[in-house]
Amino acid sequence: QITLKESGPTLVKPTQTLTLTCxxxxxxxxxxxxxxxxxxxxxxxxxxxxxxxxxxxxxxxSPSLQSRLTITKDTSKNQVVxxxxxMDPVDTATYFCAQKxxxxxxxxxxxxxxxxxxxS
Amino acid sequence: QSVLTQPPSVSAAPGQKVTISxxxxxxxxxxxxxxxxxxxxxxxxxxxxxxxxKRPSGIPDRFxxxxxxxxxxxxxxxxxxxxxxxxxxxxxxxxxxxxxxGGGTKLTVI
Numbered sequence: 001q002i003t004l005k006e007s008g009p010t011l012v013k014p015t016q017t018l019t020l021t022c023x024x025x026x027x028x029x030x031x032x033x034x035x036x037x038x039x040x041x042x043x044x045x046x047x048x049x050x051x052x053x054x055x056x057x058x059x060x061x062s063p064s065l066q067s068r069l070t071i072t073k074d075t076s077k078n079q080v081v082x083x084x085x086x087m088d089p090v091d092t093a094t095y096f097c098a099q100k101x102x103x104x105x106x107x108x109x110x111x112x113x114x115x116x117x118x119x120s
Numbered sequence: 121q122s123v124l125t126q127p128p129s130v131s132a133a134p135g136q137k138v139t140i141s142x143x144x145x146x147x148x149x150x151x152x153x154x155x156x157x158x159x160x161x162x163x164x165x166x167x168x169x170x171x172x173x174k175r176p177s178g179i180p181d182r183f184x185x186x187x188x189x190x191x192x193x194x195x196x197x198x199x200x201x202x203x204x205x206x207x208x209x210x211x212x213x214x215x216x217x218x219x220x221x222g223g224g225t226k227l228t229v230i
Contacts, residue, residue, distance in 0.1 A: 037219065046122060047157075047165065047208055049219035062218055096164055105212065106155040106170035113164050
């Protein structure tokens, strides 16, 4: 059974750095063709992809947010960490992590999401 | 502004059929696989369709997907009240080097 779960602060202040951890089970991020991504969703709005990391440590970032994002993995702990710098109230959203499979090129399993509010 | 364009809302009666369109370009839908996701209220998205028209294990055959050129379509037959949700298309954009999603379509079963 594949599960993913996001963890991190629920409230951050403007200009602070957000660190979110995705802890997963049921698969290994050292398996060829497997990746983990982060997607966010502001309240009442659409999904927005943020970043991806693959089994071979290939990393991809949203072009519009690339300068603020860093994604890393700890294969031994089955965790993926996303950091986002210089947080702003517009970054208030539910942050999801999801397993990405190269084949069939889809986000196959999703975590429940973690709501992060940016406010002073 | 989403890279992929979906209608904001669709509606149909129980038992009827509905289609949801997703329009893109040659850099995304035209040359990459499309997935469709269902997001029930207050929950995480779930994949309904991948590789344009394939259903993952456990997804009923009431859900179908198709792709033609730079557009994709999700079809749902035998509508149930439990199908009320937001539906998103998604794919890779080779020019942006980014995953892209549509703006989402809210399905109402009335």
